Amino acid sequence: MSFRHISICFFILFGTFTFLYCQPSDIQDFDKLSFKIDSIITNGISNEAFPGAQLLVASKGEVVFHKTYGFHTYDSLQPVSKTDLYDLASVTKILGPLPLLMKLVEEGQLDLDEPFSKFWKPWRSNKEKKDLTLREILSHQAGLIPYIVFLKEVVKQGKPKRRFVRTSPNGRFGRQAYEGLWVKNNFEKKVFRRITRSKVDADKKYNYSGLAFLLFPALIENITGHSYPYLLAKEFTLPLETPSLGYLPSRKGFPNAVIPTEYDSLFRKDLVQGWVHDENASLFGGISGNAGLFGTTRDLFRFMQMYQNYGVLEGRRYLKEETLKEFTRVQYPENDNRRGLGFDKPLLDNASRDVSEAYPAPSSSPESFGHSGFTGTFVWADPKYQLVFIFLSNRVYPDRTHRNLYKLNIRVSLHQLFYDHLKP
CATH class of the missing domain: 3.40.710.10 (DD-peptidase/beta-lactamase superfamily)
Structure with a gap:
């Protein structure tokens, strides 16, 4: 899973963890994109939408973003790993x-x-x-x-x-x-x-x-x-x-x-x-x-x-x-x-909806498809834009009454960010 057309590599400090990122040429303003993603997910964790998550996105068959956030539970003892x-x-x-x-x-x-x-x-x-x-x-x-x-x-x-x-x-x-x-x-x-x-x-x-x-x-x-x-x-x-x-x-x-x-x-x-x-x-x-x-x-x-x-x-x-x-x-x-x-497929009128009412991202093509899971999981592929989006979380921890993943529209908002930053 190599990065595609790498141009710049840099380190990002997140809490007590340091991640190496390489900016792929398929993505515009990668540092701005990464900051927006971090903000959405850390806000979700703060509001107990989920205690932690994995996010992986691929463009044209190559991984352009792969990062973990938070912990297994809200006690903050075991950080989420990419192999979890x-x-x-x-x-x-x-x-x-x-x-x-x-x-x-x-x-x-x-x-x-x-x-x-x-x-x-x-x-x-x-x-x-x-x-x-x-x-x-x-x-x-x-x-x-x-x-x-x-x-x-x-x-x-x-x-x-x-x-x-x-x-x-x-x-x-x-x-x-x-x-x-x-x-x-x-x-x-x-x-x-x-x-x-x-x-x-x-x-x-x-x-x-x-x-x-x-x-x-x-x-x-x-x-x-x-x-x-x-x-x-x-x-x-x-x-x-x-x-x-x-x-x-x-x-x-x-x-x-x-x-x-x-x-x-x-x-x-x-x-x-x-x-x-x-x-x-x-x-x-x-x-x-x-x-x-x-x-x-x-x-x-x-x-x-x-x-x-x-x-x-x-x-x-x-x-x-x-x-x-x-x-x-x-x-x-x-x-x-x-x-x-x-x-699953996009809503039939999805392209005309605001991101707050769309499913999935309003920019996803009619050819795209995927599925979501009750525990807080979501996968989506878009053949037209060659974009694969994978988000995994345990939003049902400690119980299924935790619904801020939906209320904060986290998955759709993250999904749309990658369309916004894809180069033509």
């Missing part, structure tokens, strides 16, 4: 199941416009779901309800039900949700049944739903005969040279520190660190399609750069160009739906 792992939350959707779904579509093993029930048998006998297509599901146009909190099934009066959760593993309880918490092996079948029986809105309109992403790993395994984590590593994370991007970092013995997320007072009764924050994903043993991946800004940069290049990175093709262009295209603009297939 963040819980990616819903960013998992576009880095986990989605690339494998794209490959299955390329290979003709899935079809975007045939009924999803052709590939997922439980839906064949459900009259509301049997005709829904994968295209409708991935673009959040299928009418599925947004979410089901399955934690309600396993916790009663603040205690896990022994029917579903045990404090030590055995032959029937082999899925580890946390230290000292093991979930019944067949609990996912209960989840799948609830999803199958869930309501479908007859009025087909945009309604974000993460339910199908709970199904996708099992779907991928059913079609391929291989485990979902194995395929993800084989096809993408290992060849992309992102070994730290993956599930269950607490089991892998990585030297990387893992950033804590939220203090869970309902289920795990602990500050969650090294285990997935999302409760539904935890009940799947930490491996799910809706959440569960951990990674660094460097990991996400390489994955998103491959996407931005429409399937190619460093001479190796991972996905076909036409596949990426189809999946990153707005699918139902006539229904006021901005979404691509799995990917």
